[in-house]
Structure formats: structure tokens, C-alpha cells
Amino acid sequence: MQNTIVQNEGAASLEAARTKVKLSRSIIKIGLDMHARLYVAVAQYDQLLPKPARRLAPLEFVPWVRQLLRAGHTVHVVYEACGFGFNLHRELKALGAQCYVIAPRKLDEQCTRVKTDPRDGLTLCQRLSRYVEGNTRELAVIRVPSEEEEQARHVSRQREQLVHHRQKLEAQGRSLLINHSLPAPAHWWKQQTWSRLGKLLPAWITLRLEVARPALLCLQKQINALTSELEAAAPSDIPAGLGKLTTVVMTREICSWERFSNRRAISSYTGLCPGEHTSGTKRIPGSVTKRGNPRLRAALVECAWRMVRFQPNYPPVKKRLGILAKGARATGAQRKKAIVAVARRLAVDLWRVHTGRCIAAQLFNH
Structure with a gap:
């Protein structure tokens, strides 16, 4: 009897210890x-x-x-x-x-x-x-890219940074020329243009521009190298108008097309969806939200303009060809709204192609 009581007390103390550990x-x-x-x-x-x-x-x-x-x-x-x-x-x-x-x-x-x-x-x-x-x-939890995806994405982003540096130096040189009522060609620093321009410039302006010109030539060389690297990674069966560089940039910015479960998710990520203010019986549509990835948004709009030229039978383009075609009588605001709609639909169609919901031949001309 006494042994039974001791065993029960031991079991109870063990259970209490386990409960204490569990609670801790x-x-x-x-x-x-x-x-x-x-x-x-x-x-x-x-x-x-x-x-x-x-x-x-x-x-x-x-x-x-x-x-x-x-x-x-x-x-x-x-x-x-x-x-x-x-x-x-x-x-x-x-x-x-x-x-x-x-x-x-x-x-x-x-x-x-x-x-x-x-x-x-x-x-x-x-x-x-x-x-x-x-x-x-x-919580609006974002998808964290893998180290390989992040490294691949840095190639296109570094190219973008170099392009911005080149544009800044180029604009500074053109500003100097314009400020003194001198010819200011867009690519004044390139060899062919510089050989003609140098004969028209005062000596002191030539000296000032020669300070920035080596940097511009070096930047352009690096940009060309990164562009070749990105284009080499593009698939061979790209539809006309999409472009190798733009395709690779969009793919690397998205990382994985499968991350989006429906067309609304990919549209929202582009930031090309219209905003809205609705209260009571009033509904006021607004400008695009510009949420998500700005680099992807810029690439889509750039690609949409090329689709107008190379894919006129693409359904979203064909629907708005009267506004977007060259020489069309449309205001700037109308053209901007139309091209945003094309870019948004293009993102959805690219998502459908990359996730196997349709094939590119059903949407684009090769």
C-alpha cells in the first residue's frame, strides 16, 4: 500500500514537471x-x-x-x-x-x-x-527571392543604374552646350559625333566636355557588356515585339510566375490597376495604384508600345488601334490610358503563357 502511494506521488510529480516544461x-x-x-x-x-x-x-x-x-x-x-x-x-x-x-x-x-x-x-x-x-x-507578406534569383536580378538592375549615370553625364554636357547657344546633339560624346562637334566648340568648352567623355565611353562599354549577357539568357522563341532584353528583365524581376494564383494577383503586382474611391452611391475611379514593382511596370509599358508596332493583331492592341496607331487623332491622356490597359493585359497573358494556361502562338505572331 505504501509502495503504491509512493509510485502515485512519483508519477504525479513527473506529470507536473512535464506540464511545467510544456508551459515554459x-x-x-x-x-x-x-x-x-x-x-x-x-x-x-x-x-x-x-x-x-x-x-x-x-x-x-x-x-x-x-x-x-x-x-x-x-x-x-x-x-x-x-x-x-x-x-x-x-x-x-x-x-x-x-x-x-x-x-x-x-x-x-x-x-x-x-x-x-x-x-x-x-x-x-x-x-x-x-x-x-x-x-x-x-500582414502583407512579400516573397523573399532565393540567393540565385537575387544575384540574377542584380545584373539587370546594375545595367539600369549605369544607364542612369550615363544619362546624367550626357545631360550635363548638353546643358553646357545649350547654355552657350551651341549645337547639342543627343549623343555628343560618341566618336563620330564628337569628331564633328569638336570643330565648332570653343577650346575651353572642349576641355570641360573631355573631362566627362572618358567616363561616358566607359559606362557605355559596361552597358553593352551587361546587355549582351542579359540577351544571351533570353529564350530563342520570343514573339516579335517582346524583345530579348525586356523579356529577361521582366522574368528576373518576377522571379517566379507561379507565385501568382490568379490574374488579379499579377495585375495588382504590376501597379497598373486603376484606383477607386467608392462611398455610398458614389463611385470615383482613379489613376493607377503604382503598387508593386516599378521596374516591371516600366518594362511592361515599354513592351506594350512595341506591341503596337509589331503585334497590331494582338487583341488588346487591335481594340485600341484607333488611339495608339501612329497618326491617330487622340489626346495624350487617351493614349496613356490605352497603353496602360494594354500593358496590364500583357502582364496577364504572359502569366498565362509561363504557367501553361495557354501557348504563346494563341496570342502572339512570331
Whole structure:
């Protein structure tokens, strides 16, 4: 009888210990406000009130999360997409934590017009808590590209940066020429144009332009090399008008066409959908939202203009050919609205082709 009582007491104490260990393992939600030299983290354990903000150096945050995971806790972290990239996301995922990178948005939910890092961290923490509990609309989680996708995307983005640098230097040279009532050809720095232009310029202006000209020639050489690299990666069966360079840029900016579940998702990502203000019986359509990826949006609009020339029978172009055709009597606003509609439809059709919902021959002429 006494042995039975001792065994029961031992089993009860073991069960109590297991329950205590189980209760000590919490689900921790961390809202993180990131800066170059400082991280401000607000943590919430289970359904308790969030703890006061904790200030950490960037190198201290990952060891802190590792310590929480080793203690048996489940850790969820959220931070806004910013200029610090996705390395933190990859480090946390490698540790076993759940990490969410979200699109930046206004964090002052109560419109107090007071912004501090602890308040931002608290708001992120509270939204993460609601997201983990099942309200998936609470966070606009973005897709984090893989390292290979990010490296491939940097090629086209670096080319874009070099083009901007070239345009800036080129414009400065043309401004100098125009300011002194001299001929200002678009590509004044190219060899053929420069050999003719140099005979018309004063010596001091020639000296000033020769400072920038080597940089322009070097930039153009690098741009040509990157352009060749991108075009070499393009598939061989591209329909007329899409262009090798534009096709590769769009594909690398999207990373994966399968990430979009329907045509509304891809249209929204382009930022070419019209805005709207509806209240009561009033409905006021607005300009395009310009959400999502601006590089993809620019590439689609550029490609849409080429479709007008090379694919006049493409259904969205054919429908608006009276507005978009060369010499058409249409205002600039009408042409802009029409080309945006073509670009939006083009994004949807490219998504259909890349996800196997149709073939390119059904939509485009080769």
C-alpha cells in the first residue's frame, strides 16, 4: 500500500514537471524595427501583453533568437522590407525561426501622429500576433527571392543604374552646350559625333566636355557588356515585339510566375490597376495604384508600345488601334490610358503563357 502511494506521488510529480516544461515553452512573436546601427524589438509571449521594447545591436539580435529557440520556444519575427536586404530573413530561417518580411506601410494605427521606434515595433508585434492566430490579412507578406534569383536580378538592375549615370553625364554636357547657344546633339560624346562637334566648340568648352567623355565611353562599354549577357539568357522563341532584353528583365524581376494564383494577383503586382474611391452611391475611379514593382511596370509599358508596332493583331492592341496607331487623332491622356490597359493585359497573358494556361502562338505572331 505504501509502495503504491509512493509510485502515485512519483508519477504525479513527473506529470507536473512535464506540464511545467510544456508551459515554459511559449510562442514568441517579435516585431522588429530595423536601422543600420540599432534594432528595436518588441516581444510577446503567447497571449500576454507585449514586453517593453528591447534595443539591440544588429549583431546581438540573431544570438538572442538562437537562445530563445534553444530554450524550446517557437519564435516568429516580422520586419518591413527595407534597404538591408534579406540576409536576416535567411539567417533566421536557417535557425528554425519563422520570419516574415512585409511591405512597408503606415504603422500609426490610431492616427496619433507620434512615431517612435518602440511604437513601430509594438504595432508590428501586435499585427504579427493576429497573423499567427489566423488573420492572414493582417500582414502583407512579400516573397523573399532565393540567393540565385537575387544575384540574377542584380545584373539587370546594375545595367539600369549605369544607364542612369550615363544619362546624367550626357545631360550635363548638353546643358553646357545649350547654355552657350551651341549645337547639342543627343549623343555628343560618341566618336563620330564628337569628331564633328569638336570643330565648332570653343577650346575651353572642349576641355570641360573631355573631362566627362572618358567616363561616358566607359559606362557605355559596361552597358553593352551587361546587355549582351542579359540577351544571351533570353529564350530563342520570343514573339516579335517582346524583345530579348525586356523579356529577361521582366522574368528576373518576377522571379517566379507561379507565385501568382490568379490574374488579379499579377495585375495588382504590376501597379497598373486603376484606383477607386467608392462611398455610398458614389463611385470615383482613379489613376493607377503604382503598387508593386516599378521596374516591371516600366518594362511592361515599354513592351506594350512595341506591341503596337509589331503585334497590331494582338487583341488588346487591335481594340485600341484607333488611339495608339501612329497618326491617330487622340489626346495624350487617351493614349496613356490605352497603353496602360494594354500593358496590364500583357502582364496577364504572359502569366498565362509561363504557367501553361495557354501557348504563346494563341496570342502572339512570331
